[in-house]
Amino acid sequence: MALNVGCTAPPGRARDNRTGSWRVFIPRFDHEACSKCGMCQLVCPEGCISETEGKEFAPDYTYCKGCGLCAEECPKTAITMVQEEK
Amino acid sequence: MALEIMEGSIAIAQAVRRCRPQVVSAYPITPQTHIVESLAEIVANGELAADYITVESEFSALSACVGAVATGARAYSATTSQGLALMFEVCFNMAGMRLPLVMTIANRALGAPLSIWNDQQDSIALRDAGWLQLYAEDNQEAVDLHYIGYRVAEDHRVLLPTMVCFDGFILSHTYEPVDMLSQEEVDAYLPPFVPKYRLDAANPVSMGMYATPDYYLEFRYENDQAQKRALEVVREAGREFGKLFGRDYSDLVESYRMEDAETAIVAMGSICGTTKDAIDEMRAEGKKVGLVRIRCFRPFPAEDLKAALANVSRIAVLDKNISLGAGGATPRGAVALELKDALYGTSTPVLDYIIALGGRDVRIEDIKNVVAACEAGDGDRFYGLRTEVL
Numbered sequence: 001m002a003l004n005v006g007c008t009a010p011p012g013r014a015r016d017n018r019t020g021s022w023r024v025f026i027p028r029f030d031h032e033a034c035s036k037c038g039m040c041q042l043v044c045p046e047g048c049i050s051e052t053e054g055k056e057f058a059p060d061y062t063y064c065k066g067c068g069l070c071a072e073e074c075p076k077t078a079i080t081m082v083q084e085e086k
Numbered sequence: 087m088a089l090e091i092m093e094g095s096i097a098i099a100q101a102v103r104r105c106r107p108q109v110v111s112a113y114p115i116t117p118q119t120h121i122v123e124s125l126a127e128i129v130a131n132g133e134l135a136a137d138y139i140t141v142e143s144e145f146s147a148l149s150a151c152v153g154a155v156a157t158g159a160r161a162y163s164a165t166t167s168q169g170l171a172l173m174f175e176v177c178f179n180m181a182g183m184r185l186p187l188v189m190t191i192a193n194r195a196l197g198a199p200l201s202i203w204n205d206q207q208d209s210i211a212l213r214d215a216g217w218l219q220l221y222a223e224d225n226q227e228a229v230d231l232h233y234i235g236y237r238v239a240e241d242h243r244v245l246l247p248t249m250v251c252f253d254g255f256i257l258s259h260t261y262e263p264v265d266m267l268s269q270e271e272v273d274a275y276l277p278p279f280v281p282k283y284r285l286d287a288a289n290p291v292s293m294g295m296y297a298t299p300d301y302y303l304e305f306r307y308e309n310d311q312a313q314k315r316a317l318e319v320v321r322e323a324g325r326e327f328g329k330l331f332g333r334d335y336s337d338l339v340e341s342y343r344m345e346d347a348e349t350a351i352v353a354m355g356s357i358c359g360t361t362k363d364a365i366d367e368m369r370a371e372g373k374k375v376g377l378v379r380i381r382c383f384r385p386f387p388a389e390d391l392k393a394a395l396a397n398v399s400r401i402a403v404l405d406k407n408i409s410l411g412a413g414g415a416t417p418r419g420a421v422a423l424e425l426k427d428a429l430y431g432t433s434t435p436v437l438d439y440i441i442a443l444g445g446r447d448v449r450i451e452d453i454k455n456v457v458a459a460c461e462a463g464d465g466d467r468f469y470g471l472r473t474e475v476l
Contacts, residue, residue, distance in 0.1 A: 006293055
């Protein structure tokens with residue numbers, strides 16, 4: 001983000017707001033238990049969970065705010081919220 | 087120069103026409119109504135090539151102006167009192183997005199109790215919104231401040247919306263001789279608006295972006311810096327106006343008979359006309375009294391006031407507003423609060439008089455009473471309080 005006059009920004013600059021710093025609890029994924037149903041990706045309000053090249057679901061911790069919705073909704077309870085040490 | 091006798095509101099509408107706004111959006115409210123009625127007629131008659139956007143509220147009126155200025159158009163609005171209060175949120179957004187506009191405020195009291203009459207509480211309540219605020223003493227000045235207002239607001243060193251404030255009814259509905267500049271003269275002074283950035287499908291941009299705690303403080307700093315730069319830009323624009331048309335507005339504060347003055351009155355707006363007459367009479371009686379009139383309240387000309395008031399023994403502030411709850415045991419208006427801040431460290435007593443709220447008339451005799459009270463050290467109070475009805 002830059003201090004442009006009038007708080008203007010070209011498209012896509014919201015990416016500069018690295019909301020990962022807001023997080024208190026971090027979601028840890030147990031890929032063994034994961035059934036790859038994709039529920040976590042669907043419910044993530046930040047839209048930061050996606051399938052990796054290795055076909056595993058994982059969040060982008062740069063933007064994950066640690067809301068815990070993915071952990072709450074995971075049918076396999078494969079996601080655990082852990083207090084993050086900073 | 088051809089003087090024309092005109093109602094204040096009509097003169098403002100004619101001045102706005104000469105500023106060539108491309109979008110006008112306003113909602114009628116007493117005592118601003120004649121301005122926007124007259125402008126509607128001017129647009130309908132084809133005398134001004136503007137889109138006149140009729141809206142359902144003041145919130146929408148100013149929002150339409152935000153959109154218009156964002157596309158790079160020069161826009162205009164006018165309001166007062168409750169209407170301005172309804173614009174509160176948009177006012178802060180417009181200043182934060184650095185979108186220049188001129189909006190006339192026909193100053194009026196705020197409810198409750200409901201009052202359509204004049205004081206300056208409405209614009210004063212928005213003094214922290216980031217807008218420039220210019221206060222006119224008479225209709226000639228009110229007209230001229232619109233030309234100056236656009237020029238300053240649109241200057242790339244400033245880029246801030248501007249309120250031109252003139253007292254409701256006392257000026258808006260009063261007929262006075264006004265020198266209306268010709269279109270050619272205004273065109274020579276006020277070039278077309280050149281936006282620094284604008285909405286453009288070919289070059290998309292988001293405006294008024296979300297700022298995290300890492301950035302918000304810096305945006306507010308920049309906003310304040312623009313206000314600070316405006317001090318000089320207002321002076322420049324006022325000086326240039328004087329060179330072209332003979333009426334110089336380069337001073338942010340006007341000093342009237344301040345040479346050797348021992349008591350100074352500080353005030354804004356039309357009350358200063360009465361005050362000048364009172365001062366003339368008091369001077370004839372041998373009293374050393376003068377007036378320092380604040381024309382530009384935002385940005386606040388702290389240094390100018392300090393210089394203008396450097397040699398007086400006491401200061402009486404006429405506040406046509408009140409900051410409810412301020413001042414501890416005694417009442418305070420915004421002008422006194424800010425003046426005391428500007429003079430902090432000096433020993434000159436500043437006594438505040440809350441006066442003329444809700445249209446209470448002020449006469450020459452009242453000004454003399456204030457000066458007498460100030461000389462006796464009796465101040466920081468309401469003036470003219472009818473204790474028998476309390």
